[in-house]
Amino acid sequence: DGGITQSPKYLFRKEGQNVTLSCEQNLNHDAMYWYRQDPGQGLRLIYYSQIVNDFQKGDIAEGYSVSREKKESFPLTVTSAQKNPTAFYLCASSMKGADTQYFGPGTRLTVL
């Protein structure tokens, strides 16, 4: 069963704590992306990675960090420096040289 998995579906954290969101894909895609979605707004790009051990900042990278040690995995860490971390986080991936992005089911993070 191929696809993109994100875990957990719901995540609760106390203010001031770092939290890491998981994103795994078995589609053999080279590029992976992290987006943030807030109510009434479109998706905004946080970070993206085209190949292993390389990644670039998106439009709203402040307060977030990523790593890309394996082709199939692209975890996102929401740090305590992110002022408004409560949101729906979506991971996506695409084939090398392709424009089409496929999304995972998302993780809803709530910071209390």
Add this chain to the structure above:
Amino acid sequence: GENVEQHPSTLSVQEGDSAVIKCTYSDSASNYFPWYKQELGKGPQLIIDIRSNVGEKKDQRIAVTLNKTAKHFSLHITETQPEDSAVYFCAASRGVRLTGGGNKLTFGTGTQLKVEL
């Protein structure tokens, strides 16, 4: 950078009627325009996309039109059904070929479509 505006924010139609959602973009170099459907609590699903070298694309009840001169594109859904009810997002990008790197999509703010029986 790119800016994408989407209208309307909510749209209510009767089952069987057509629905049209419109988007405008600002970057004249954008050449890839996907449309996504998102159901409550789920990730977006690609439903159709179009590139700047074509003006229209159809897939069964769904069609997308693109006017490069005016920098706007539209999603048309015909014979709407209750299962079409969802939030629809448009997006635009320069595409991988132009940037030589990742495809940075800029999204509109979404349209909540409700198909009433």
